[in-house]
Amino acid sequence: MLEVIDLSKRFGGLYAVNGASIRVEQGQIVALIGPNGAGKTTLFATIAGFLKPDGGRVTFNGEDITGVPPHEICAKGMVRTFQITQPFSRLTVAENIMVGVHQHTANRREAREQAWEIAQYVGMGHLFDLPSTELTVAGRKRLELARALGTRPKLLLLDEVMAGLNPSEMSEIIGIIKGIRERGVTILLIEHVMQAVMSLAEQVYVLSEGKLIAEGPPEQVTRDPAVVEAYLGRNAAQLLEGQGHA
Amino acid sequence: MSQLEIKPKGVFSGYGASILLLLVALVYPFVVTSNYALDVGMLILFTAFLGQSWNIAGGFAGLLSFGHTIFFGIGAYCSAIMVATYGINPWMAWMLAIAFGAALGAIIGYLSFRFGLRGSYFALITLAFAEMFRVLADSSPITRGGLGILIPVKQGASQLQFADPRAFYFLALLLCLIGLGLAYWLKSSRFGARLEAIRENEDAARALGIHVLKEKIKCLALSGALAAAGGSFYVQKYLYIDPQLAFSVARSVEMLLVAMIGGAGTVFGPLIGAATLGVLAEVTRALSDAQGLSLVVYGTVLILIIGFLPNGLISLLRRGPRKQGGRHA
Amino acid sequence: MDFLLNAVVNGLMSGAIYVLVALGLTLIYGVLHIINFAHGSLLMLGMYVVFFLVTRWGLDPYLSLPLVAGTGFVVGYLLYRGVIGRFSHGKDENILLVTLGLSIIFENAALFFFSAHTNIIDLDYIDDILIIGEIFIPYTKAVSFVAALLICLALSLYISRSDLGKAIRAVAKERHGARLAGINVEGIYAVSYGLGIACLGAAACLLMPSYYVSPSVGHSFVLVAFTVVVLGGMGSFVGALVGGLLIGVAESVSAAFLGEQLGQIAIPVIFILVLLAKPTGLFRGAQ
Numbered sequence: 001m002l003e004v005i006d007l008s009k010r011f012g013g014l015y016a017v018n019g020a021s022i023r024v025e026q027g028q029i030v031a032l033i034g035p036n037g038a039g040k041t042t043l044f045a046t047i048a049g050f051l052k053p054d055g056g057r058v059t060f061n062g063e064d065i066t067g068v069p070p071h072e073i074c075a076k077g078m079v080r081t082f083q084i085t086q087p088f089s090r091l092t093v094a095e096n097i098m099v100g101v102h103q104h105t106a107n108r109r110e111a112r113e114q115a116w117e118i119a120q121y122v123g124m125g126h127l128f129d130l131p132s133t134e135l136t137v138a139g140r141k142r143l144e145l146a147r148a149l150g151t152r153p154k155l156l157l158l159d160e161v162m163a164g165l166n167p168s169e170m171s172e173i174i175g176i177i178k179g180i181r182e183r184g185v186t187i188l189l190i191e192h193v194m195q196a197v198m199s200l201a202e203q204v205y206v207l208s209e210g211k212l213i214a215e216g217p218p219e220q221v222t223r224d225p226a227v228v229e230a231y232l233g234r235n236a237a238q239l240l241e242g243q244g245h246a
Numbered sequence: 247m248s249q250l251e252i253k254p255k256g257v258f259s260g261y262g263a264s265i266l267l268l269l270v271a272l273v274y275p276f277v278v279t280s281n282y283a284l285d286v287g288m289l290i291l292f293t294a295f296l297g298q299s300w301n302i303a304g305g306f307a308g309l310l311s312f313g314h315t316i317f318f319g320i321g322a323y324c325s326a327i328m329v330a331t332y333g334i335n336p337w338m339a340w341m342l343a344i345a346f347g348a349a350l351g352a353i354i355g356y357l358s359f360r361f362g363l364r365g366s367y368f369a370l371i372t373l374a375f376a377e378m379f380r381v382l383a384d385s386s387p388i389t390r391g392g393l394g395i396l397i398p399v400k401q402g403a404s405q406l407q408f409a410d411p412r413a414f415y416f417l418a419l420l421l422c423l424i425g426l427g428l429a430y431w432l433k434s435s436r437f438g439a440r441l442e443a444i445r446e447n448e449d450a451a452r453a454l455g456i457h458v459l460k461e462k463i464k465c466l467a468l469s470g471a472l473a474a475a476g477g478s479f480y481v482q483k484y485l486y487i488d489p490q491l492a493f494s495v496a497r498s499v500e501m502l503l504v505a506m507i508g509g510a511g512t513v514f515g516p517l518i519g520a521a522t523l524g525v526l527a528e529v530t531r532a533l534s535d536a537q538g539l540s541l542v543v544y545g546t547v548l549i550l551i552i553g554f555l556p557n558g559l560i561s562l563l564r565r566g567p568r569k570q571g572g573r574h575a
Numbered sequence: 576m577d578f579l580l581n582a583v584v585n586g587l588m589s590g591a592i593y594v595l596v597a598l599g600l601t602l603i604y605g606v607l608h609i610i611n612f613a614h615g616s617l618l619m620l621g622m623y624v625v626f627f628l629v630t631r632w633g634l635d636p637y638l639s640l641p642l643v644a645g646t647g648f649v650v651g652y653l654l655y656r657g658v659i660g661r662f663s664h665g666k667d668e669n670i671l672l673v674t675l676g677l678s679i680i681f682e683n684a685a686l687f688f689f690s691a692h693t694n695i696i697d698l699d700y701i702d703d704i705l706i707i708g709e710i711f712i713p714y715t716k717a718v719s720f721v722a723a724l725l726i727c728l729a730l731s732l733y734i735s736r737s738d739l740g741k742a743i744r745a746v747a748k749e750r751h752g753a754r755l756a757g758i759n760v761e762g763i764y765a766v767s768y769g770l771g772i773a774c775l776g777a778a779a780c781l782l783m784p785s786y787y788v789s790p791s792v793g794h795s796f797v798l799v800a801f802t803v804v805v806l807g808g809m810g811s812f813v814g815a816l817v818g819g820l821l822i823g824v825a826e827s828v829s830a831a832f833l834g835e836q837l838g839q840i841a842i843p844v845i846f847i848l849v850l851l852a853k854p855t856g857l858f859r860g861a862q
Contacts, residue, residue: 361851
C-alpha cells in the first residue's frame with residue numbers, strides 16, 4: 001500500500017533521513033522505532049507531504065505521491081497525527097473531530113453525527129462538547145486519533161500516540177488501534193514504548209541517525225545487536241550478551 | 247439526542263433576543279426625532295457591517311488585517327469613478343465594486359499567503375498595501391488626486407440617492423443583516439469550520455485535508471467584497487470620496503476594533519462592538535468637543551479585552567463562564 | 576546629475592534618522608521578539624515633547640536630546656513593566672494587538688489634547704543651508720545626520736562592550752540560559768524596551784527641526800521603521816544602518832523622480848517586495 005523508496009531529507013548539510021526504504025502492506029500494523037533524533041518524525045513529515053524530500057520516492061496505492069501537498073495526500077486516504085498534539089484550541093472536541101469528518105461530508109449536521117460516533121468509539125463521548133483546552137495529555141492524544149479517523153483514512157500515520165500515557169490508558173489505546181485495524185485501516189506508527197510495539201506491530205523498522213538499520217518482526221528486531229547498540233551505545237550489545245541477557 | 251443539535255456558538259441564546267433587536271432596529275427611525283440621532287443609528291449599523299467584513303477574515307480565519315480599508319476604498323472609488331466619470335448606473339456600479347473588492351481580496355490573499363506570510367507579517371503587509379493605494383489615489387488623474395470625486399446629485403431610488411435619510415438607514419440595516427447572515431452561515435457551514443481550523447492550527451488543518459491557501463484566498467475575497475460594498479454605500483450616502491477618506495488607517499483600525507472588542511469570530515461581535523463604540527462616542531461628545539477621547543477609551547478597552555476577556559464583550563452575554571472543574575481525559 | 580546627487584545626499588541625511596528609529600525597533604525585536612506597533616506613535620509623542628520644550632521653554636532640540644532620550648527610556652521602561660510585559664510572552668497576535676491598542680491610545684490622546692494641527696518649530700538656524708560643491712544640504716539635516724550616526728555608534732558600542740550590553744545580548748540569544756546564569760530577564764526586557772524608546776526620543780529631537788508633528792505623523796514612521804527593519808533584517812544593528820540609509824535614499828530619489836505625491840509610494844512598495852521576496856532581510860539578526 002505504501003512504499004517509501006530510498007528517501008532522503010537534508011537540513012542544511014545534515015541528513016535527517018538518509019536513504020530510507022519502507023514497505024507497508026494493506027491491513028498491516030507497522031512500527032517505526034529508533035532512538036531520539038533518529039529522524040522518525042522527519043520521515044513521517046516527508047511521507048505525509050509536509051516536507052519535500054531531497055531524494056527518493058513515495059508511492060501510495062501505486063501512485064507516486066512524492067512532494068504532493070498534505071491536504072491532497074489526505075484526500076487520497078493517508079492521514080498523519082502529530083507527536084506534539086495539535087488540537088484546534090478554541091474549538092470543542094466535537095468541532096475538532098468534525099474538521100476531520102468534513103473532509104468528505106459537507107453538511108454540518110451529518111458531520112456532527114459522524115463525529116459523535118467516532119468520539120464514542122475512542123471513548124470520548126462524555127467529553128463531546130468540552131473545549132479541547134480542558135483535555136489532559138491522554139485526552140488530546142485520543143482527540144488527535146479521533147480527528148484523523150474522521151477523514152476515513154486508508155492509511156493512518158500515528159506519531160508517538162503512547163507518549164505521556166499511563167499503563168491503563170495505554171492498553172485502552174492499544175485496544176482502540178487494534179479495533180481500527182479490524183475496520184480495515186492500515187497503520188504505520190512511530191513508537192518509543194516497546195510494550196505497544198510488541199503487542200501491535202507485525203513488522204518493525206528501526207531508524208538510527210537517518211538510516212534504516214534493521215527490519216523484521218518485533219521479536220527479531222529487538223534482539224538485533226545493531227539495534228541494541230543504536231539505543232544503548234557502542235559495545236552495549238556485547239556487554240549484555242556477556243552478562244547472559246539477550 | 248440533544249447532543250446532536252447544532253447550535254452555532256455566538257448566536258444569542260434563543261432567537262428571541264435577535265428578533266427583539268431586529269424590531270428595535272426597524273422601529274428606531276420612526277421613534278427618533280432628529281436627523282442626527284438617525285445618523286448615529288445608521289452609522290452604528292454601517293460600522294457593524296464593515297466590522298463584520300473584517301471579522302470574516304480576522305475573526306473566523308485569524309487573518310489579522312491592519313489595512314482592511316483598502317477594500318472599503320476600492321469599492322468607494324470604483325463606485326465613484328463609474329458613476330461620476332462614466333455615468334454608469336449606481337446600482338450597477340455597486341455590483342461592479344463588489345466584484346472589484348472580491349478580486350482585490352483574492353489578489354492580496356494570493357500574494358500574501360502564497361509567500362507564506364502569517365500573523366504579524368500579514369498585518370503589516372496589508373497596512374503597506376493600503377498605504378500604497380492611498381498614494382496612488384492621491385496622485386492619479388483617474389481618481390482626481392487629492393481633490394477627490396464628487397457624485398453629482400441625482401435623487402431617486404434608481405440613482406441610489408434618497409431624499410429621505412431613513413432610506414439610507416434601512417439600506418444600512420439591510421447591509422448589517424446581510425453581514426449577520428453571512429457570519430451565521432459561516433458558523434454553520436463547512437467553509438466556516440475550515441476557516442476556524444485554519445485559524446487555530448494551520449498544520450493540523452492541512453493534515454486533515456484542508457487546502458489552506460485556497461480557503462484563505464476565498465475568505466479574503468469574501469471579506470473584500472463585503473468591505474467594498476460598504477465603500478459603495480458610503481459614496482452614495484455622502485456623495486464624496488477622497489484618498490484620506492478611502493484609505494485612512496483610522497478606518498482600518500475601526501473595522502478591526504469593533505470586531506475584536508465585540509467578539510472576533512462570533513456572529514454578533516461586530517454589532518456589539520459598533521454599538522458600544524457608537525454609544526461611547528456620544529457619551530464623550532457630551533463631555534468634550536475635542537476629538538479622540540472615545541478612541542482613547544476604546545484603545546484601552548482593546549488592551550483590557552485582550553488581557554481579560556479575549557473572546558470579546560459578547561462573552562459577557564453568554565450564560566456565565568463554563569465550569570472549569572477538573573481536567574478530563 | 577546634480578539633481579540626482581542632491582537627492583541621494585539628502586536621502587542619506589534623512590536615512591540616518593530612520594536608522595535611529597529602526598534601531599530601537601530592531602533592538603526591541605531582537606531581545607523581546609515582539610513587534611512594537613506602538614513605535615510610530617511613541618515617536619510622535621516624543622516629537623510633541625520636543626515641540627513644547629522649544630515653544631514653551633525655548634530649549635534647543637539638539638541640546639535637549641539627552642533629556643528627551645532619557646525621558647523616552649523611562650517611559651519605555653514603565654510601559655514595559657506596566658503593560659507590555661504582561662502580554663509579551665503570549666501569542667504573537669496578542670502583543671501586536673496590544674501595541675496597536677497603545678498606538679490608538681497615544682494617537683488619540685494627542686488628538687484630544689493637541690488637536691489635529693500640524694506643528695513645526697522655528698529656530699534661528701532652520702533656514703540655513705550648507706553648500707558643499709554642487710550639493711545643497713539644510714544645516715539641520717546635516718547636524719541630525721551626524722548626530723544620528725554618532726548615537727547609533729555609541730549604542731552599538733555600549734551593547735557590545737558593557738556588562739549590561741552583554742546581558743542584553745545573552746537574553747536575546749538564549750533567554751532560558753541567561754536566566755540560569757542569574758540574569759534578571761524581565762529587567763533586561765524592560766531595559767531593552769526602554770532603550771528602544773530612548774532611541775525614539777533622540778530621533779524626535781533630530782527630526783523636529785526639519786519636519787512637522789501632528790497626531791497622525793506616527794503612521795508614516797511606523798511603515799518606514801518596519802520597512803527598514805524588514806529590509807535590514809529583524810534584530811540586526813548593521814541591517815538597521817544599511818536599511819535605514821537605503822530607504823532614506825530610495826525615498827528621496829523616488830520623490831525627485833516621481834514627485835512629492837507619487838514618490839511616497841516607494842516605501843510601501845519596497846516593504847511589500849521585501850516581504851514577498853526575502854522577509855528575513857539582508858542581514859541575520861544576531862543582536
